[in-house]
Amino acid sequence: MAASIIILSSFVVGLFLAVFGIVPSDFDFSAISKYILYLLMFLVGLNLGLDKEVVKTIKSQPKRMLLLPFSTMAGTFAGAVLAWGILRLASSLGAFGGLAETGSLSLADSISVGAGFGYYSLSSIFLNEARGAEIGTIALAANILRELITIAFAPLMVRFFGKLAPISSGGATSMDTTLPIIQKTAGNEYVPLSIFHGVVVDFSVPLFLTFFISLG
Amino acid sequence: MYIALALMFLGLLLGRLLGGFVKVELSKCILVVISLLLMVLGIELGFNEQLVSRFAHIGVSAAVLSLCAVLGSCVTAGIFYKYIKGRGGDGS
Structure with a gap:
């Protein structure tokens, strides 16, 4: 959780720096963010490559359990399509006090936001670059919420959907930030699966985002 | 990208x-x-x-998206769990 707080605070600090005009507005910040993103992607790959435990963890899993990430992806995409439908319907009915008016949110955008799987930093940066600040911010908020919802409702998820549910709900975060709550609610024996699930889903985020962004 | x-x-x-x-x-x-x-x-x-x-709009869209994504993945995880257990214990 400490890491999440640091990351979120940085976002808020940046917001204030701009709103109060502390940094110059004619500076090309999007070019900077692109190069920092490149550095980040390189480091993420390097970190994964250096970690010998990842391969061991994958090998120790029962074969069929290894399909769990695909179940998570299918469920998330179905959910994202449903969300797009709900937002469309609410928008045309004027529900939520007119706040569901989604502007430029296309079906591909909705699925792209879902394809963040809780990896809010990467998905928001990718979508900010490719689809603009509004979709980037929706991705940031939606994927932070995914992590928070998982932490808050993991016990209920286990009760209603079984022990794999908090792992799926955690998405890419099932290997770090939501791992403690998964361990607590599903049990120790699900920790290796949870880490494996997190690694696979985590790795899939930039792949899916690149694909869905190309669909426009 | x-x-x-x-x-x-x-x-x-x-x-x-x-x-x-x-x-x-x-x-x-x-x-x-x-x-x-x-x-x-x-x-x-x-x-x-x-x-x-447009912060409020963004918040509503984000909330609907995350709730649906969580619900969707929980439902498929539930189905997956039943499938694994139905095919014999630890699924190995």
């Missing part, structure tokens, strides 16, 4: 090659870079007045 992907695979490859020789703790480094990126994202956002005025 393809450049970003290519760099990730380059890192992965390099990590595999160096794995036996180097021991570095990269997660702190990554945290710093992510924080820096999110700060820049915050700055970009803060300068976008149109976006600042």
Whole structure:
């Protein structure tokens, strides 16, 4: 959780720096963010490559359990399509006090936001670059919420959907930030699966985002 | 975006090659870079007045999206769990 707080605070600090005009507005910040993103992607790959435990963890899993990430992806995409439908319907009915008016949110955008799987930093940066600040911010908020919802409702998820549910709900975060709550609610024996699930889903985020962004 | 992907695979490859020789703790480094990126994202956002005025819209869209994504993945996880258990215990 400490890491999440640091990351979120940085976002808020940046917001204030701009709103109060502390940094110059004619500076090309999007070019900077692109190069920092490149550095980040390189480091993420390097970190994964250096970690010998990842391969061991994958090998120790029962074969069929290894399909769990695909179940998570299918469920998330179905959910994202449903969300797009709900937002469309609410928008045309004027529900939520007119706040569901989604502007430029296309079906591909909705699925792209879902394809963040809780990896809010990467998905928001990718979508900010490719689809603009509004979709980037929706991705940031939606994927932070995914992590928070998982932490808050993991016990209920286990009760209603079984022990794999908090792992799926955690998405890419099932290997770090939501791992403690998964361990607590599903049990120790699900920790290796949870880490494996997190690694696979985590790795899939930039792949899916690149694909869905190309669909426009 | 393809450049970003290519760099990730380059890192992965390099990590595999160096794995036996180097021991570095990269997660702190990554945290710093992510924080820096999110700060820049915050700055970009803060300068976008149109976006600042649409915060409530963004919140509603984000809430609906995350709730549906969580629900969808829980439902498929539930089905997957039943399938695994139905085919014999530990699923090995």
